[in-house]
Amino acid sequence: MQLLSADVARDIIHHGLSLGADFVDVFIERTQSENLDFRNRRVEDAQSGIIFGIGIRLIYGEQSLYGYTNATDREELLRITGLLGARIGKTAVPGPINFERLIYPKVPVVPDRTVEAKYRLSILRDIDEKLRTDARVSQVMLNYIRKNQLIEVYNSEGLFATEERPYIRLFHQLVMKDGEHQAQAFHGPGAVGGWEFVESLDRGAVVENLLRQASTMLYADPCPAGKMPVVIDNGFGGVIFHEACGHLLETTSVEKKASVFWDKMGESIAHSALTAVDDGTVDGAWGSLSIDDEGMPTERTVLIENGKLKRFISDRLGELKTGHKRTGSARRQSYKFAPASRMRNTYIERGPHAFDDLIASVPRGLYAKKMGGGSVDPSTGQFNFSVQEAYLIEDGKISRPVKGATLIGTGPDIMTKISMVGQDLKLMAGMCGSVSGAIPTTVGQPPVKVDEILVGGEA
Amino acid sequence: MKALLEKVVGKLVDAKAEGDVIYSGGRSLKLSSQKGSIAEYKVTGSRILGVRAIKDGRVGIAFSEALDEGSLGLMVQHALTNAENSEENPYERLLEISGTVRDELTYSETEVSIEEKTRRAITLETAVRAADSRVSAVPYNSFSENDYESAYLNTRGRHTVFADKSYSITTSAVMESGSAKSSYHDYDVAHTFGELQWEKVIRTSLEHAANLLTESPLPTGKYAVVFSPDCLHSLLGCFSNFTSAKAAADKLNPWAEKLGETVSSTELTLADEPQHSGAFRRSLFDAEGVEQKRLVLIQDGVLTNLYHNSVTARKLSKRTTGHASRGATSSLSVAGTHLVLTGKNPKLLPPRYLEVIQMDGLFSGANRVTGNFSVAVKGYLWVNGERTQTVGKCTLSGNLLRLLATAEVSGPALEASTDRSFFSVPLVFHDLSIAGV
Numbered sequence: 001m002q003l004l005s006a007d008v009a010r011d012i013i014h015h016g017l018s019l020g021a022d023f024v025d026v027f028i029e030r031t032q033s034e035n036l037d038f039r040n041r042r043v044e045d046a047q048s049g050i051i052f053g054i055g056i057r058l059i060y061g062e063q064s065l066y067g068y069t070n071a072t073d074r075e076e077l078l079r080i081t082g083l084l085g086a087r088i089g090k091t092a093v094p095g096p097i098n099f100e101r102l103i104y105p106k107v108p109v110v111p112d113r114t115v116e117a118k119y120r121l122s123i124l125r126d127i128d129e130k131l132r133t134d135a136r137v138s139q140v141m142l143n144y145i146r147k148n149q150l151i152e153v154y155n156s157e158g159l160f161a162t163e164e165r166p167y168i169r170l171f172h173q174l175v176m177k178d179g180e181h182q183a184q185a186f187h188g189p190g191a192v193g194g195w196e197f198v199e200s201l202d203r204g205a206v207v208e209n210l211l212r213q214a215s216t217m218l219y220a221d222p223c224p225a226g227k228m229p230v231v232i233d234n235g236f237g238g239v240i241f242h243e244a245c246g247h248l249l250e251t252t253s254v255e256k257k258a259s260v261f262w263d264k265m266g267e268s269i270a271h272s273a274l275t276a277v278d279d280g281t282v283d284g285a286w287g288s289l290s291i292d293d294e295g296m297p298t299e300r301t302v303l304i305e306n307g308k309l310k311r312f313i314s315d316r317l318g319e320l321k322t323g324h325k326r327t328g329s330a331r332r333q334s335y336k337f338a339p340a341s342r343m344r345n346t347y348i349e350r351g352p353h354a355f356d357d358l359i360a361s362v363p364r365g366l367y368a369k370k371m372g373g374g375s376v377d378p379s380t381g382q383f384n385f386s387v388q389e390a391y392l393i394e395d396g397k398i399s400r401p402v403k404g405a406t407l408i409g410t411g412p413d414i415m416t417k418i419s420m421v422g423q424d425l426k427l428m429a430g431m432c433g434s435v436s437g438a439i440p441t442t443v444g445q446p447p448v449k450v451d452e453i454l455v456g457g458e459a
Numbered sequence: 460m461k462a463l464l465e466k467v468v469g470k471l472v473d474a475k476a477e478g479d480v481i482y483s484g485g486r487s488l489k490l491s492s493q494k495g496s497i498a499e500y501k502v503t504g505s506r507i508l509g510v511r512a513i514k515d516g517r518v519g520i521a522f523s524e525a526l527d528e529g530s531l532g533l534m535v536q537h538a539l540t541n542a543e544n545s546e547e548n549p550y551e552r553l554l555e556i557s558g559t560v561r562d563e564l565t566y567s568e569t570e571v572s573i574e575e576k577t578r579r580a581i582t583l584e585t586a587v588r589a590a591d592s593r594v595s596a597v598p599y600n601s602f603s604e605n606d607y608e609s610a611y612l613n614t615r616g617r618h619t620v621f622a623d624k625s626y627s628i629t630t631s632a633v634m635e636s637g638s639a640k641s642s643y644h645d646y647d648v649a650h651t652f653g654e655l656q657w658e659k660v661i662r663t664s665l666e667h668a669a670n671l672l673t674e675s676p677l678p679t680g681k682y683a684v685v686f687s688p689d690c691l692h693s694l695l696g697c698f699s700n701f702t703s704a705k706a707a708a709d710k711l712n713p714w715a716e717k718l719g720e721t722v723s724s725t726e727l728t729l730a731d732e733p734q735h736s737g738a739f740r741r742s743l744f745d746a747e748g749v750e751q752k753r754l755v756l757i758q759d760g761v762l763t764n765l766y767h768n769s770v771t772a773r774k775l776s777k778r779t780t781g782h783a784s785r786g787a788t789s790s791l792s793v794a795g796t797h798l799v800l801t802g803k804n805p806k807l808l809p810p811r812y813l814e815v816i817q818m819d820g821l822f823s824g825a826n827r828v829t830g831n832f833s834v835a836v837k838g839y840l841w842v843n844g845e846r847t848q849t850v851g852k853c854t855l856s857g858n859l860l861r862l863l864a865t866a867e868v869s870g871p872a873l874e875a876s877t878d879r880s881f882f883s884v885p886l887v888f889h890d891l892s893i894a895g896v
Contacts (some may be wrong), residue, residue, distance in 0.1 A: 037790070039709060044548075045790040046541035047520035050530065053505070062493070080502065087500050117544040139710045162638045172768040175711065179607055180830045182713075197596075225679050225854070225894030256493060258598035258633060260640070336780075354580040373823030379598055379633040384820030384835035406824050406833040406854050433896065456833045456854025456894040 002152070003028040004054065008074050009154035012056060012081050015155055017094035019085025021058035021065075022252040025155035026238050027293060028054050029335040031147060038124045038142040041132075053335035056081055060088045062321050063071055066338040067104065092413050099154060102161035104297040109166060110284040112194020120144070123198065127172065129205040135368035136176045141172040144198075145190075151298065153295035161295030167286070167440060168197050169429065170223030172206060175216040183403075185214040190286040190429035190440065197284070213370065213389050216401045222367040223390060223405035230363035230407065230450045231358045231393065235426040236371045238443035241276060242346050242432070243376040244383040244411035249278075249311075250329075250341040251318025252435055260381045265324075268417035272307040273351055280328055280344035285443035286429035287345040291328070294339055298328035303346075304415075315341040333437025340436035347444030351421025358449045359421050366405060366455055367391045367398050368441050374407075383459075408457035414450060422447035460620075463526070464612035467510055470535040471614055477553055478538070479613035481746070483507050483787045490580040491601040497577060499601075509787030512538035516547040522788045550773040551791065554747055557616035562743045564623045568651040576602060579657060583630040586661050591669065596633040599644055603627045604652075609636035617748035623740060628655050632668035641671035643817070648739055648878055667816060671837060674851025676895030683812040683853065684891045687838075688874045690815050691748065692881035697825045697832070698859045702729075702756050704771035705793045711828060715862070717762050723863035725760035726802045727886075731782070733796040739879035742796040746785040751796065754780050766793040800883035802868030809887060813850060814839045830859035836893075853895040857888070865889045 009026050030052045037045035054077060058065040065084040069076055084317035091253050124142050131140045147167040154160050169190030174414065176183050187206055191197040232240060243260075253259035261269060270276075282288050282300025291297050294316050315330035318341045330339035359367065367390065374385030387405040391398045427444035460482060467480040484506035491499040509522040519541025523534040580602035588598045608622040631644035645663040647656045650702065686694065700706035707715035714722060723729075733742040733751035744750050747769055755763050767775075768783030768791055784794035817837040825832040833856040840848040870885040 042727070043544075043546045045518075045520065046545040047788075047790060048523075048537045048541055049509075049788055050525055050534070052523075052525045063498055063500070065500045070506055070526070071504070080504075080699070083502050084500065087497070121544075141709075141854060182826075184826065222856075225856070225892065229894075253598070256598040257596045265612070278896045336505070338499070338501070373820075375820055375823070377642055377819070379631075380640045381598060382819070382835070382852075384824065386820065386824040386833065404826075404833050404856055406820065406829050406835070406856070408820075408835045408854055440825035454852065454854070454894065456856055458856060458892050 004072065004152060005031055005151065006099050006154070006160065008077065010099070011074060012077050013154065013156045014094055014095055015078050015081045016056070016058045016085055018092055019091025020088040020092050021060050021085060023059040023156050025057050025153060025294065026054065027335055028152040029149065031149040033332070034146040035373065036124070036144040038128065039139065041128060043121065047250060051334055055335040056084065056348070057338055058084045058088070059317065059320070062339055064317055068335050091187065096327055097156060098158055099160040100158050102159055102291065102295055105287045107281050107290045107298070108283045110191045110193025110197040110200070113196060114329065115195055127203055127207065130203070131174050131210060134176070134211050136178050136215070136218070137174055138177045139175040141173040145169045152294065153293070155295065156221040156245045159295050161291050163289065163291050165289060166192060166194055168193060168195070170198055170201070172210060174210055174214055176218055178218055181218045181298050183214045183217040185210040188429060192283045192286060192288050193284050217403050218390060220401035220403040223366070223402035223456060225457040227452050227454050229362045230282060230453045230455065231362060231447060231448065232368045232371065233447050234422070234424050234445055236391065236428040236430070236443060237368065237448070238347050238428070238445035239371050239374060239430065239447060240385060240414070241348055242441070242443045243374050243385065244381070244414050245276070246278065246343050246346045247376055247378050247434065248341070248381060249313050249323050251312050251314045251324055253314055254334065255321040258379045261309060267309055268307045269309045269412065270304050270307040272306060273421050274305045274307055274324050274415065274418050275302070275349040276347065277302050277349060278313055278329070278343050278346045280441070282345045282427070285345045285427060285442050287343070288441045289344065292330040293332050294330040296326055296328045298344065301327045305346055313341045315339055331436060331439050333439055335340060339433055339434040340434070342434060342436060342439055342443050343432060345427060345442035345444070347427060348421060348423065348446065348448065350423050350425045350446050353420045353422050355422050355424065355447050358422055358447055359393055359398060361420065361449060362393045363395060365393045367393050368405070368407070376411065382408070383411060384408045402457070404457050407453045408456060409453050417451040418448050419451050460610050461612065461618065463861065464610060466610055467508065467531055467535060468614055469676040470532065471510070471512055474514070474535065476512045476537055476539060477614040478510060478512040479553065481509045481609060481785065481787045485605060485607040487603060487675070489601055489603045490577060492581045495581060495585050497581065507787045508534065510534055512542050513552060514539060514542050516549055517542040517545045518548050518551050519543070519545055520790055532631040536876055544620050550770045553613050553615050554749065556748060559618040560639045560744050560748065560750065561620045563620060566624060566650045568653060571652045581662065583628060583658065587630055587632050587664060590661070590665050591634065592670070593634040593636050593669070594632050595632055595635045598633060599629060599631040601629055607614045611746070611748055613748070617746050619748045623755050625650060626652055626655055627838045628657060628660055628661065630660050630664050633662040634672055635809045636672050639672045641668050643667035643671060646877060671851060672847045674804065674837060674849045676852040677813070677840065677850055677893050678896055679894050680810045681890045682893050683809045684815055684888045685812055685885065686815045688876045688881060688883055690818050691883055691886070692819055692876040693818060694832070697821050698827060698830060699795065700827050701859065702765055702795065704765040704767045704775055704777070707765060708771050708774050713828060713830065714762055720762055721760045722762045723760045724866045726804050726865065727757060727760055727866055727869050728755065728801045729757040730799050731766070731795045731797065732799050735797045735799060735882065737879060737882060738797045745781045745783040747783040749779055749781040749783065766795055768793050797880050797882065799873070801873070802886065804885045805868045805870050808869050811842050812887060813893065815842060815855065820876055832857060853893050856892040856894070862888050
């Protein structure tokens, strides 16, 4: 199915160029979504929907002129193009535009198969029942999300590219209570692909982990406050790199000099133990895509190699403004946003150390087994993260669980303090919110040791 | 507009279902500046319909941004299929109300040209840069103009229409001095271009960014804390499940069984005031078309009410308080309008306290079931009435229940959040944990 005819796309682009734009692109999106909310032992909400719209971008010099609409008629699209082009105040006579369909390597996705609604529901009910075998569980919330995004990109360089991106995710959340004690646990695996992803999940292990996490944190003491070494475990621990460093490497921040790393290309910005990549091509990974939202094939981008800054994450406007080559990283939540340089699957590479060596090297500190969310101010590099599951480390051994830990610091500082990197790399799905909306991204890392972070907790 | 809604409702009736449809649409203009000229110019137009079908006691929801005849039919069919795949829900049905209510707001203002809007938008960057040589970047600055309209119609004939217009501006200052770096941003909202406070937004960003260049951590310990209205609003907003009957029905509200009990300092009263005179946007009716009025949630420390819609009210044997919320893409929930926190017996401020002007990481650092929170904070230390230190690189930890229990009123006059949706007397909270050095 073609969402917008090449003739209409050509007319829009021709109109934009004739108004003086240096470059024009048209992004068309049709996304079908499905959402099943299971809580209180039943389906509380079943919903589905269609998102459809067209985004038109004119670039003139370093200016981005962007508009969008749900309408598909040629006149309305030309009207919006005219409104944008009027800002330029020039006229030009563009040459002919002939679109050539982009052929690109497809990143493999997890296979799909049709399942009946009853069977799908039986899977959710099974997880719910298994989690409720612990009498202290007071609530289970499961959220099954499917999204199929079909995009088309036309541009004034003659590009026509299209991609279908299927997403699937299953959130698990439980609340456990025992008298005045309460704890929550969360797990949200996701992939690019279809139903076989749900079938591939080890539901027994997921249930066991959630119950273990909640029951451990249920009786945990408050976390002590102060500066201390922290061992951050693999998987969602990678959110620290994503927030504290990854966002600062996006040209969206670099171009405004709003990143502390904007002038550090080639310099040592991290401990020599650290190599980090942003990779759009990981098979089936939640943050993977074959082409970005400007129609460029994605790639594996080494950001930091042995502590040295090698590349920024760049899109067309980022390249125009900073000179750093595009990396297939132009992304957006939907047609309602102009594309921006954004992360895909971002992780710290494996290192040489065994997990036990990391723990043994800490006389007194914190073991952050599972991270929660966090945020960063790119202009100062200051970040904050919550820890969902944490333990004290005493005399080189993991001791008692503690709750309410928060980690704060600055990206440049923490990058120099990751002194040991473990071997067991794990990726986890998440959503990243920034200038071009909320997009699926993967974070990841092996276990790492940070020599010192300020841990917030009970004074 | 009504004809479009009637078409969808007609399809529900044809399918022997009841239900409702929501339309949401708008147009907007956004300008932002870099290097003294417009770097981003965005014009938008959007519209979306969301339908809720209730058939045989089952509920299904669907939405569509494509509004042609075929897409409307498909949307209703999807909602009916979702209802079939759902489970029986005896509590979710339409209220017995009908008739039309309109709240279409218009404002008297003189036409402002795009050239003037552009000129003023650019000053959000250039004025900040020109004011202080330590400004190294103004990464976030924008002017926005938004026209918004929504409408609701159900199969029982309840019809509501809402329309409003707003403007917003924001700017930021990133400052550098030696190795120190700081940033701060501020914003303003208004219903007319002429009411926008351009100077205030620029001045506030510069003032706090300059102060934060000297930020330093406090010694780890317990402190009395005063939150800015915006920070207190964020903190209470993060724990909105405490006053939600939907969260109570979902066993996610620790106050579910506390009606009639003391939950805060007896000096505090918390009310929801949909038509508060100082509010930016009044609210006349909720997402089920129920007309709204003042609701006291906490009276002199005692929990008196939770927010209800018709579904939570039926589940918990109460009456709806008129606080249903639903967007075109979401299911029925509850939400407040404008929170007003008043108090009595004001006391003098303590000799030493931390004034918090910025909190980061609240939504990831809060446990909505226990009330525990831990956030990064910035602000000022006050000693004997003087500002003695700009504070940063600290975390603040506490628990909402203990926070409300120890709150002390320190003044009689209501202060508003920047978005004018929250109003509170000045409050001091004692013995909060700060981690610094």
